[in-house]
Amino acid sequence: MSTATAPASAPAARKPATMAQALRQALHDALADDASVHVLGEDVGTLGGVFRITDGLTKEFGPDRVTDTPLAEAGILGTAVGMAMYGLRPVVEMQFDAFAYPAIEQLISHVARMRNRTRGAMPLPITIRIPYGGGIGGVEHHSDSSEAYYLHTPGLHVVTPATVADAYGLLRASIASDDPVVFLEPKRLYWSKADWSADAPQGVPPLGRAVVRRAGRSATLITYGPSLPVCLEAAEAGRQEGWDLEVVDLRSLVPFDDETVCDSVRRTGRAVVVHESSGFGGAGAEIAARITERCFHHLAAPVLRVAGFDIPYPPPMLERYHLPGVDRVLDAVARLQWEAN
Amino acid sequence: MAHLSPPSPAAAGPAKRSARPAKTPPEATGPGHTPPPGWHPRIDPAPLLPEPEPYRLLGTPAARDVDPALLRRLYEELVRGRRYNRQATALTQQGRLAVYPSSTGQEACQVAAALALRPQDWLFPSYRDTLAVVARGVDPVQALTLLRGDWHTGYDPRARHVAPLCTPLATQLPHAVGLAHAARLAGDDTVALALVGDGGTSEGDFHEALNFAAVWHAPVVFLIQNNGFAISVPLEKQTAAPSLAHKAVGYGMPGRLVDGNDAPAVHQVLSEAIERARTGGGPTLVEAVTYRIDAHTNADDATRYRDAVQVDQWRAHDPIDLLERELRDRDLIDDAELKAVAESAEALAARLREEMNADPVLDPMELFDHVYAEQTAQLREQAAQLRAELDAEEDR
Numbered sequence A: 001m002s003t004a005t006a007p008a009s010a011p012a013a014r015k016p017a018t019m020a021q022a023l024r025q026a027l028h029d030a031l032a033d034d035a036s037v038h039v040l041g042e043d044v045g046t047l048g049g050v051f052r053i054t055d056g057l058t059k060e061f062g063p064d065r066v067t068d069t070p071l072a073e074a075g076i077l078g079t080a081v082g083m084a085m086y087g088l089r090p091v092v093e094m095q096f097d098a099f100a101y102p103a104i105e106q107l108i109s110h111v112a113r114m115r116n117r118t119r120g121a122m123p124l125p126i127t128i129r130i131p132y133g134g135g136i137g138g139v140e141h142h143s144d145s146s147e148a149y150y151l152h153t154p155g156l157h158v159v160t161p162a163t164v165a166d167a168y169g170l171l172r173a174s175i176a177s178d179d180p181v182v183f184l185e186p187k188r189l190y191w192s193k194a195d196w197s198a199d200a201p202q203g204v205p206p207l208g209r210a211v212v213r214r215a216g217r218s219a220t221l222i223t224y225g226p227s228l229p230v231c232l233e234a235a236e237a238g239r240q241e242g243w244d245l246e247v248v249d250l251r252s253l254v255p256f257d258d259e260t261v262c263d264s265v266r267r268t269g270r271a272v273v274v275h276e277s278s279g280f281g282g283a284g285a286e287i288a289a290r291i292t293e294r295c296f297h298h299l300a301a302p303v304l305r306v307a308g309f310d311i312p313y314p315p316p317m318l319e320r321y322h323l324p325g326v327d328r329v330l331d332a333v334a335r336l337q338w339e340a341n
Numbered sequence B: 001m002a003h004l005s006p007p008s009p010a011a012a013g014p015a016k017r018s019a020r021p022a023k024t025p026p027e028a029t030g031p032g033h034t035p036p037p038g039w040h041p042r043i044d045p046a047p048l049l050p051e052p053e054p055y056r057l058l059g060t061p062a063a064r065d066v067d068p069a070l071l072r073r074l075y076e077e078l079v080r081g082r083r084y085n086r087q088a089t090a091l092t093q094q095g096r097l098a099v100y101p102s103s104t105g106q107e108a109c110q111v112a113a114a115l116a117l118r119p120q121d122w123l124f125p126s127y128r129d130t131l132a133v134v135a136r137g138v139d140p141v142q143a144l145t146l147l148r149g150d151w152h153t154g155y156d157p158r159a160r161h162v163a164p165l166c167t168p169l170a171t172q173l174p175h176a177v178g179l180a181h182a183a184r185l186a187g188d189d190t191v192a193l194a195l196v197g198d199g200g201t202s203e204g205d206f207h208e209a210l211n212f213a214a215v216w217h218a219p220v221v222f223l224i225q226n227n228g229f230a231i232s233v234p235l236e237k238q239t240a241a242p243s244l245a246h247k248a249v250g251y252g253m254p255g256r257l258v259d260g261n262d263a264p265a266v267h268q269v270l271s272e273a274i275e276r277a278r279t280g281g282g283p284t285l286v287e288a289v290t291y292r293i294d295a296h297t298n299a300d301d302a303t304r305y306r307d308a309v310q311v312d313q314w315r316a317h318d319p320i321d322l323l324e325r326e327l328r329d330r331d332l333i334d335d336a337e338l339k340a341v342a343e344s345a346e347a348l349a350a351r352l353r354e355e356m357n358a359d360p361v362l363d364p365m366e367l368f369d370h371v372y373a374e375q376t377a378q379l380r381e382q383a384a385q386l387r388a389e390l391d392a393e394e395d396r
């Protein structure tokens, strides 16, 4: 969990920026600061990526640093392994969540275990950026929440930003990490805006630390990535019901910040885990189990999960029925056995 | 519908294709009937085609052009290699190795691959290529660490520029391409040589690696050891290509076909390919036609899928015999030298026996040390649990 330091410069005026712009800035600054950083993927060069996260980077750093690869995900990640073996720090872009699957064998059998199987001699500092999740009206194969596949694989970090500032900070930290990082970008937040300055981005957060986004006393909503705005909105709406909800943004699924999560749950005594990927065998199952194991005597109610249904991701015309929204979150909060108090 | 089913390879016999229609279109009769816009011939495929039959040196006049010192060196390594294979297989029977995929019969490929490389080059072995790894200078006992049942590769890949032995078939090939690409970008004089089996050529990673290599013009050489089988499955069930070397043409790189039991021939073809890569000529695909004399591993029963006649035919084309004949016929080696080679091989085997018969010291706590650069809180907890279990075991 190495921590990158943000470039020190005079604080500049903060103005609205999108998550996409912050991600682009992070790639730009990493390329500028460290000659071993290389960006590769499908359409990342001339086009600037289908989401424009690499816009203009080939022009500035040249096609050897920011490279349009042949269309083959296993090949992209597999060659990145070899580049990392030679001392480079590749940042790989997978075009969409579901199109990262061809690279799974390289990821599980090599990327995740090379450090271990070489007894530390050959770490692989590779960042794998994957736009993930639904809510953008994508047709099939363009809206998967694939985090559970990755977090089950020892040796990988699994990181996902939910805010504009974190998009910059966590991506810089991921690229600086000497371990491989699966960096999941919530694509429906790409165009979310916040006041943020590209010239003086906030400090780079360490990987593996969650953060309390909203303090509260009644119950804790634990979430990450695309579901953070839903939870914050639910927390606001919950005030009308008399609930004062705390919201924890995990930021890293691996390593998992038991400390921040348990601190919060021990204070509030109630917890709901919220994510849009399918519930069965998902991140929420692990999180609920961990909370129960560690905080059982502080709990006034079972830990509940609000997740996508256990169905293939639905078509754009029906996805709103699948995605957890404010109502589903508040319904879960309502089931936290308040009457027992 | 019968005409829609592909001919069964057995029924079809040696590929006999009906004549194809003429490939050059007749002159267009009207205006506007031109080739598709934007189409133009890209490269001439003819120079990329492999040899019509496997290239050989031994027993041909060209063998006289090979440096006798190289022939002797190859011979010594072949003999040592065969002895190493035999000893390692014996160690599996004694429970000292968990498994050993022997390369007996393929020693010429193994040794030539290692000797064709210079120190700055990299070798990317598959799981069967322990011998190549050892011939490149990795410690013969350390090279067996994973096969012994330990958890790590046993050697630092950077020390001798040897990537870890790779079991998921063909997945090491894109690594070789990426490393070669990185070396080229750095302006370094480094070539990567990646080994793969005939079965491995059916994997998607084989295709992707070759395609990336050619597009990137990466200084990488692929060596297919076509030993006839992927465990039990013969080449006919693996591919319908004219040869595995022909696959190169589709990627835009040269294919070479070589007798994989002719050590100097393999050495020469690989050296030429490495030189080509080094001087900016891009990648080459080499198919070495050889044979796996032993079963797939010590755990396999090869009599279930191949007959002894075939094995005998290949024994008559043995890489050590072929080279020894050349050396003897031309008086390039004498009895004393032959004896010294045999003794060197015995010494290697003795060392292997001795060191492998000592119980290795394994620390289970180390299983938690290299999963991440820094142990996570979760791994610290789990390590503490195992520590407590170990302590309780000791107290008992």
Ligand SMILES: Cc1ncc(C[n+]2csc(CCOP(=O)(O)OP(=O)(O)O)c2C)c(N)n1
Pocket (backbone or CB within 6 Å): B128, B167, B168, B169, B196, B197, B198, B199, B200, B201, B227, B229, B230, B231, B292, B296
């Ligand atoms: C991806 C993958 N699939 C299956 C296997 C199991 N397996 C191990 S060796 C082997 C046959 C390999 O044949 P070939 O590539 O010709 O190499 P050889 O064993 O002849 O050296 C198989 C199927 C594997 N190791 N990796």
Ligand SMILES: [Mg+2]
Pocket (backbone or CB within 6 Å): B197, B198, B199, B225, B226, B227, B228, B229, B230, B231
């Ligand atoms: Mg084979």
